[in-house]
Amino acid sequence: MASGATLDWRAQLAVFERMLLMRHFEEAVMRLFKEGHLPSHYHVYIGQEATGAAALEAIDKEDLICTTHRGHGHVVGRGADPGRGLAEILGRSTGFNGGRGGTLHLCDRSHNFLSTSGLVGSCAGLAAGAAYGVKTLGQSKVVAAFFGDGSLEEGLVLEVFNIAGLWKLPLIMVCENNSGGAIGIQGGGYPTSVTSAQHLSRIPECYGITTAVVDGTDVVEVYEALIAAVERARSGGGTTFIEAMTERWPGNQGLWPELATATDLRDAWDPSRSAGPHAKWLQQYDPVLRLARELVAGTMASQEDLLALDKKVRDRIDAAAEFAIASPPPTADTAADGVFAS
């Protein structure tokens, strides 16, 4: 992982590849659902890749992570095997959780994830506890928690702010606020945040926690905020709360994610392709396209380079999907395994 104060172009390319991995992984999930391999509801990370990918660049392999129901991106972005990730989402025995957790509980301990909970807000509690453990044991790790804006409605999270602020825990709380757009209560659509705080980051500030608000689609801004938070945590300076703002992906409207369009990098540099209902998304908000556009414009990579990278990632995900589909489901005789640690 990079450790410089900002992202050089090589690091940006690494971040971009990670974003492609996250994006194509989620597209595979949606495709597999359409084909009937996936039994249930799921949540995709589309539109938030810049935040996760840049944040992951700032933390080390040994640092701990906790995520939520919208966590596929964090898990594969961290380097966990996408084949096992898809297998888990399909409920196969080769998945990270043996096919028992599925999309809501995807985690990989070998990549230093804590358990993933489907209960809004609980990520903060688990992560703070891990941070307390790290501090008590005198380790130099940090703990990064990724959760959404809705989490701040749960009292538990505010209890965590109080304790983290008081005990200066080595904790980085990354709040991915994807309610920035008109979608939500004002738009008369699917309600998300119902909070009286004018700015979410004001809440942890009142507990003495350092905060930062960043454009969640800007990998450099996200990275720089994370690096500062990591340094603060490692040096005993305590907790940071980073609010990363993104626009909600249009496919996330309503209960069931729909593929608005399949990601095609050519949309990044050929505006004639992006007419139609999702033009604004493609031209302004999609973080993958945005970074592709910037890499080309900054001559850090050519269109051909990026398309080749994209193909490499797609091929990898296709192989992962094949692996998942071919994997066996868990058998009945294993159902009771692991209820208790022996």
Place this chain on the structure above:
Amino acid sequence: MSTRSSSDRKKGPSSPPLPPRDEVLALLRQMKLIRGFEEHVRALAASGQIPGLVHLCAGQEAVAVGVCSVLRASDWMASNHRGHGHCIAKGARTDLLLAEVMGRRPGYGLGRSGTLHIFDVENGNLGTNGIVGGGIPLAAGAALSARVRGDGTVAVAFFGDGALNQGLLSEVMNMAAVWKLPALFICENNGYGEFTAIEDVTAGRIIDRGAVFDMARETVDGMDVLAVRAAAHRAVQLARAGDGPTFLVCNTYRYSGHHVTDRQEYKDDAEVKKWKDLDPINQLAQRLLSDELVKPHDLESLDMEIAAEMAAALDFARGAANPTADDLGKYLYA
């Protein structure tokens, strides 16, 4: 040991003019009544006449009295475990209250509930509460009810600094702010949650817990009943006008321990003396004397009146029957 200094108390912009004499005397009477009640309870507990534990509020009277003095009987109030003062200030009868605390049948809870579960519907009292923070949502729910029914009432939640870190409080304050509910959130900051000083467990400034939710808020000298009353009045006006909730942080002090058997080893004498010098009853009495609104003998009469009321309450409660086995199953369901 709490490290708060007396400069934490924010005095209002130079002492405002006194309300009419009768009203001020009523405030003094209420505070003295609460003080007398708690003194009797303390003695009864020490002599083993009260089952379980009690939590006394001597020293904090100005907050209960100041706030309740601007409420109507039909306004709602939820209290906490340190609630005798709230109950009396909201109109509870001392004889029935004492009976309940002593576990006697004529008490507010048939003698089965005790100090932690005192309800008084005629005076809008939603109950003292054994769960820290447990009454806060009840009061906010009453405010929601008032809003939906359009009956113009307001609701008050009393809680201590120890409840500040309950996530529940944040959830409720958020909703009250978003929905502009007619609610008052009164934090009686006496510096201790049980045996632990507030600074040891609370990050940031207490008043900022109201800032979080963009709510009207004030820090108030909780030893000055007139300051409390004025702040509560502002809050009630706001609430009745539909302009939403207020968070009041009233800095005060409890002379007793967390409960009656707490030996208070976490306090030091200098701190106790400092707060006793600010005693709310003495403050008001001194003000009345120096403004020549009363003479010393008026205060003596008042003390005798209260002693008589308490003696009657004590007689009543001591002589009252215990609940019987037949009373055990009553009121489980409506």
Place this chain on the structure above:
Amino acid sequence: MHEVRTVTYRAAVLEALSAEMRRDPNVVLLGEDIGAAGGVLKQTDGLFAEFGAARVIDTPISESGAFGMAVGAAMTGLRPVFEVMFGDFITLVMDQLVNQAAKVHYMSAGQFRVPLVLRTAGGIGANLGAQHSQSLHAWVAHIPGLKVVMPSTPADAKGLMITAIRDDNPVIYFEDRMLYTQRGAVQGDDQSIPFGLADIKRVGEDVTLVATSRMVGVALEAAARLVEEGISAEIVDPRSLVPLDLDTIVASVRKTSRAIVIDGGYLQYGVTGEIAAAIAEHAFDWLDCPVLRLGAENLPVPFSKTLEPLFLPDSARIAAAAKALVRGDAIPGGNYG
């Protein structure tokens, strides 16, 4: 009104809600995404349009605080129906439910009532995993001061919801979301079903199957299998766990002399234990064999498509257990921990 219509379970509950909201302006709904969105499974569809934001209230994700407010609102004149989105999340409201709502009437010696309904949907079978599949009705049935109901059909769903709203006590109304699309006959708006009245869903002679919620339908399928074996099963649906109509259950067991209790909660320390023990106490001399219990496996619910169906007793397992009782055979592998 006695016209009979066929509607889904979900629609039946919705009919009860709208009828009661029209009848009584103090009935309000609170929950997450129940307003303009009409509920995550469209279970409050149309109510926001008809009754508006003042009476169909979207709360933040603050179950504990919001439910506590529902208790306070119920104490002060409203009649809230509070939705907990998934049955598992009842854990988040437990303090306000157990230590406040259940006890206020008792502790205040009748001064305050808490006329509220907490509705929630459990239901293993949607592959939602361990934190989104539980039905924790046994937990709340354990608490004095609460009432607990579990409708198994659209008619029961409608009738029990009407009664729940009109009851002046806290009522926990457990739905099974796997029943939402099940269709059945319902009658007019005023058809309330009293609590404490079990329903014999099938008359039989040889064995009593006491079943709750979705297990009623599974027991009916088992009964159809058993007909082929010449065994006639009687199915008793308690409909309300608290108060429980033990008389009907006991009368049935005294008739058949055999009993199996089937419930969708975890078997260990569950509802089946309570009912089985009560049957043993009241019908011991009529029983030819021990009372059996069948319930959900004592395991966190796995998300997997192959494992999840193993979780609940199916009609084959119920039929096999009934047959074994009738024939006097050894009981085939039940789930006894």
